[in-house]
Amino acid sequence: MDVTVTKAEAVSPALGLCSNSKPQIECSQCRVRALSLCAALEPDELHELDKLSQTLSFSARQTLFEQDQPADSVYNLTAGAVRLYKLLPDGRRQVVGFALPGDFLGLAMSERNMFCADALTPTTACRFSREAYSDFLDAKPHLLRRLHSMASHELSLAQDQMVILGRRTAEERVAAFLIGLRNRWMRVNGNHVHVLLPMTRQDIGDFLGLTVETVSRIMTRLAREKCIVIVPDGVRLLDVARLERLAEV
Amino acid sequence: MDVTVTKAEAVSPALGLCSNSKPQIECSQCRVRALSLCAALEPDELHELDKLSQTLSFSARQTLFEQDQPADSVYNLTAGAVRLYKLLPDGRRQVVGFALPGDFLGLAMSERNMFCADALTPTTACRFSREAYSDFLDAKPHLLRRLHSMASHELSLAQDQMVILGRRTAEERVAAFLIGLRNRWMRVNGNHVHVLLPMTRQDIGDFLGLTVETVSRIMTRLAREKCIVIVPDGVRLLDVARLERLAEV
DNA sequence: CCCGCCGTTTGACGCAAGTCAATGTGCTTA
DNA sequence: TAAGCACATTGACTTGCGTCAAACGGCGGG
Secondary structure, eight states, X not given: OOOOOOSSOOSOOSOSOOOOOOOSEEESSOOOTTOTTGGGOOHHHHHHHHHHOEEEEXXXXXXXXXXXXXXXXXXXXXXXXEEEEEEOTTSOEEEEEEEOTTOEEOTTOOSBOSSEEEESSSEEEEEEEHHHHHHHHHHOHHHHHHHHHHHHHHHHHHHHHHHHHHHOOHHHHHHHHHHXXXXXXXXXXXXXXXXXXXXOHHHHHHHXXXXXXXXXXXXXXXXXXXXXXXXXXXXXXXXXXXXXXXHOO | OOOOOOSSOOSOOSOSOOOOOOOSEEESSOOOXXXXXXXXXXXXXXXXXXXXXXXXXXXXXXXXXXXXXXXXXXXXXXXXXXXXXXXXXXXXXXXXXXXXTTOEEOTTOOSBOSSEEEESSSEEEEEEEHHHHHHHHHHOHHHHHHHHHHHHHHHHHHHHHHHHHHHOOHHHHHHHHHHHHHHHHHHHHOOSSEEEOOSXXXXXXXXXXXXXXXXXXXXXXXXXXXXXXXXXXEEEESOHHHHHXXXXX
C-alpha cells in the first residue's frame, strides 16, 4: 500500500487521540491491515504489533469514543468512515475531520480524547491499548518518528483548514472539500472522479463552517454548471480543473 | 520556568517548522534559555544541546523564514513575538498563530516551511540546524517523545481554532483571542490582566477570520461596556469572567 | 402498500459582518 | 515644526450567508 504523502490534500483525515468504545463484534483472527505505520516496521515487529491488536466493528452511528473521556485506546481504521467533532455548550458543532480506511486515531497519544468520534457507515478498526502501544513505541524510536511525522502532517492539514474556514467563500470551501476528499479516496480505492460522501450535508456544513442549506445550494449550483453530478451517496466530478482552481491554495 | 501545559489556552503558539533566515546580530555566548524542551533533558544533555545552538536577533518586520522554502533550521524563541501566516494567491492572508518567548518553531521537523514567519517586534531566538537537531533527537528518544507531545498540543490548539473560525461570532472570537493570549503571556511574564498586543488589528483579523474594521468595532464595544480598557500596545482586562463566558469551549 | 421519518432541496427574507470612505492619532523623518 | 506614513477608529451602505419555512424523495416498519 502506498502511504507516501502527496501535496495538496485536505479534509483532515485521522488525527488526535481516542478511546473507550462499545464494540459490537470482536474478530479473533485480527490482522494489522492497512496500518499506516507498516512502512516503518520490520516483518518481526509487525508480527509483534499484530499480537497487541484486536479487531472491532462498529455499526453506523455508533460511538467510538467521546470528547474529554480518558483515552485508553488508539485505533487504525480498516473499513468504513468516521466523523470527528467538537461540541460547544450551546449545541453548535464543529467537525474537525473525517477518518477513512488507513487513517490512525490517537496520533496525539494523550490522556484524554480531544473530540468525539462516531461511525458514519459500518466500520471496522484495529484497536491497541494505549499503554501497550506506548510501551511498543518506547522500544522502537523509528516508529515514534513515523508517528510524529504523521501528527505533523495532521497539523499541516489543520492549518490548511484554518485558511479555508477563515478566508474562503462558501463555493471555495465546498470545492476544496470535494477535491480533498477525492485525493483521500484515491489512496483507498484508486477512483479519480467518483467521490463517495458517507457523511450528510449537515456534517459537511459543520466541517466547512456553513449551514446545510448553503452546502446544498452550492452543490446544486455546481451541478447546474456541469462541474459535478450529484449521485446516490456521492458525487461525480466533471470539471476537476475548475474545482481545483476554486480550491487552489 | 514552568512549562506545564494548562487547560483552555488558545491563540496557537509556536508550531510547524522553519528555516532560512537573514540574521542581524550573532551572539557567540548563546544560551539555550527558555527552551521548552529543557524539562525533558539532563544537565549534560542540555550542555550538549547548548553547543549546537546559536543566538539570532531579528528586528521588527524581519522575516525568519518563508512558506515552501526548504526548512534547514529550527528555532526556540527567547524574546519578542512572531507572526505565522499563510498567503492565498490573490493576497488573502490567514494568520495560523503567534509565537511568544519559550515557543518552538519547527516542531514538525519537515523538509519545507509550511507558512511564513516574521518578527512583530525585535526578537531573539535560539537557532539549531535541523540536521544536527534531528541527529540529537535520534540519540534521545525521550526528547522525541517531548517534541511529539508538543506537536500534539499544537494540533489540539489548531482544532480549537477551527471551532473558533467555523462556529463562533465575531465577539466570541475576539474574547477567545484575548483570553487565550492572556493565558500565554501569563507563562512568560506572570501578568494576569495586562495583555500585550504586539500585532496589529489587521493581524488579529487575519487570525480570527475577520476584517480590521470588525476587530476594531468589537474592541471599542467591549471597552464601552467596561469589559476591557484599550491602552498603548495592549489591553487591560476588567471583566475576565464575562470574556471567559464569551470564549467558553 | 402506505405512512412517517430523516435528509435534501428550494424559496423568501433578515442580519452580522464586509466594503468603502473619511477622519483621527501617534511616529518618524526632514 | 511640519510633512508623511502607518495604524486605528467610525459611519454609511451592501451583501453573502444564515434563518425560517415549506415541499420533496427515498427508505424502513407496520
